[in-house]
Amino acid sequence: MGIWLGPNGIEVEALVVNDRPCLRVTRLVGGRRTLVADCADVQEVSRYVDLSQLVLADTEERERFSHVTA
Template sequence: MGIWQGPGGIEVEAVVFDDGPCLRVTRRISGERVLVAYCADVREVDKLVDLAELVKTP
């Protein structure tokens, strides 16, 4: 899969949660990952993050 990073320490990652796929949005604060939300689809992520600013990490 992969992790997409955005400004301000935002990270979006495709994961499995409760036996279903979802997108986990976290923010890095002082080196720690803090959960922002679990999103069912990209539309929900778009409400939290500007999708155009996300870049996939290598």
């Protein structure tokens, strides 16, 4: 699925949890990725990050952060 990066270490990942679509919002803090929220829709994500500041992560960025888990 897709991964978007935002300011201040924010990452939004589209995934499926319990057979339902989910947008997982995490933040990189002190070298560790911490869960902010699991959101049902984009409107809910907008509570945690300005959507206009999100950029789609390319393959290189995904590989760089693949060792960091929520």
